[in-house]
Amino acid sequence: MELEIRHLRILCTIAETGSLSRAAAALRLTQPGISAQLRRIETLLGGPLFDRTSSGAMPTAFGEVVLARARAVLPTIDDLLGSSTSAARFADPVPLFRLGSVNAPLLGGLITALKAHHPRARIAAREQGSSVPLAEELANGRLDLAVVGDSPGYELAPRPGVTLHPIATEPVFVALPAGHRLAALGEVPLDELADEDWASPPPDDDRTREYWSTTFLALGRRMRTVHEAQGRLLLELVRSGHAVSLCQATFEQLPGIAVRPITGNPLWYRHLLGWHRSGPLAQLGSTLVEHATEAHRAAATRSPTYRQWLRRHRPEPPTR
Incomplete structure (x- = not known):
């Protein structure tokens, strides 16, 4: 993960509102989502930025240093983005x-x-x-x-x-190694996937991985994510037989990977x-x-x- 402008906005909003729940409301995010983002930002920067208590969130000494620089940088970035976008659009006839x-x-x-x-x-x-x-x-x-x-x-x-x-709503399918024991089935029961090693994208703001996990838990099963990966690396882990994963129904099947529906269509x-x-x-x-x-x-x-x-x-x- 790299530090992005939106991460600086999250930090400033937490400091301004005094709590993660109020910051989440101001940014139209969920509290679990903003908490996860803050943990990842703190890991990236190398230390705690806020002391979290029942009464709210207060910047640590390290957090005050980071916030001072974020507050100095953000207005300049906003001005640059606004002026450059407007100038480019008015100056360029194309x-x-x-x-x-x-x-x-x-x-x-x-x-x-x-x-x-x-x-x-x-x-x-x-x-x-x-x-x-x-x-x-x-x-x-x-x-x-x-x-x-x-x-x-x-x-x-x-x-x-x-x-x-x-545009469209579709079921979520499972991606298996082509030689997997379940690849011969027309549909894969969720029970049969409970003990598999999973490759899943890292947790992110849209909470897709949380949706996957809670759906498994609601059915009395656990999704054991062993590998955090996405894109080509995730596909390679599946192709080489080290994991299974979930995919969109419109995923184009690749050599070495079998895509199968999940019985009962529990995920969408x-x-x-x-x-x-x-x-x-x-x-x-x-x-x-x-x-x-x-x-x-x-x-x-x-x-x-x-x-x-x-x-x-x-x-x-x-x-x-």
Whole structure:
């Protein structure tokens, strides 16, 4: 983990509000989420930044040093970002659209659609592991469009001025080594996964891993995460037989990895498309939703396992 601007904002908000719960409310985060973020920031910086008591949170001596520098830096950064963005947009006759996405199969189709509507536009895209920072950047104008996602009971909190439009809700599947004893099954019972070694993404703001773990616990099972990994490393751990993991139903099966539904479909994931209502792509919002929906359909078609699942089931995701 590297220190980011949002981490400095979290520290300053905790200091200003005097408690983690009030800071979480101000930042539209959950208290467990902001507590986890603070622990990771303290680990990164090398020491405790706040003394937490029943009455609130007070900066330590080390925390006061860090806060003094954060408070000095943040106004300069905000001014730089605001002025540079405005200057770039007014000075350049060619529009620049800034896109962000979690790991999902929608971004390629959206870029193709944007190029059709704005042939001369420049498009810059980047990936983010968590949906929460992407939603925040939509709210503060640093992104124009974002592909995000959430889970039942862990829905993204609304941001001022931001539209989050659902695209599709799909079951979560399990990714197994191709030679795994369960790979021969059409659907894998959750009971059979209880004793496996798991590879899971590190805990993050969107609480995806918490959703996975609590779902297992609600069914009387434990998800034993042995490896914290994401992206290519996670896939390599599964491919080489060292772990199993969870994946989106639209995940394209790779050599050495078997993707299977989980019996009873206990886990779900929702794809959303977000934009700012006063941003440059707001007028294209409904059109981009159609393109994102088509991109999801195309991804489902590319996944043999998901195609078979869709033929057998009518998706009715649970609500909490």
